[in-house]
Amino acid sequence: MFKGMGGLGDMAKMMKTAQDMQEKMQRLQEDLENTVVEGQSGAGLVRVSVTAKGEIRALSIDPSILVASEKEVVEDLILAAIRDGQSRAAERSAQETRRMADGLGLPPDFKLPF
Numbered sequence: 277m278f279k280g281m282g283g284l285g286d287m288a289k290m291m292k293t294a295q296d297m298q299e300k301m302q303r304l305q306e307d308l309e310n311t312v313v314e315g316q317s318g319a320g321l322v323r324v325s326v327t328a329k330g331e332i333r334a335l336s337i338d339p340s341i342l343v344a345s346e347k348e349v350v351e352d353l354i355l356a357a358i359r360d361g362q363s364r365a366a367e368r369s370a371q372e373t374r375r376m377a378d379g380l381g382l383p384p385d386f387k388l389p390f
Contacts (some may be wrong), residue, residue: 300380304372308368308369311368314361315364317356322335322356326361328368329369
């Protein structure tokens, strides 16, 4: 009936695929915001909860290390816990992004826009 219009069907399929990918990326972003990992230092004396997007949600410090003369040590432990949490969050985000790319059939080295 519409001879010569076969390209429109391919275009519609491509647009649908792009829309599906956009929806999956949006869900991934939401999942990363809700995925929380824990970083720690000082054998667990300082703990930090971080979303897979890198947002710090909570900090817990064991009261036994809250000694005025050890202020610098406590600060170092806090920074170490935050760095550990952020590192774990980045790794989790990369894992989830790779998993989504694999599910979409994208090459392993394909960079998604986030």
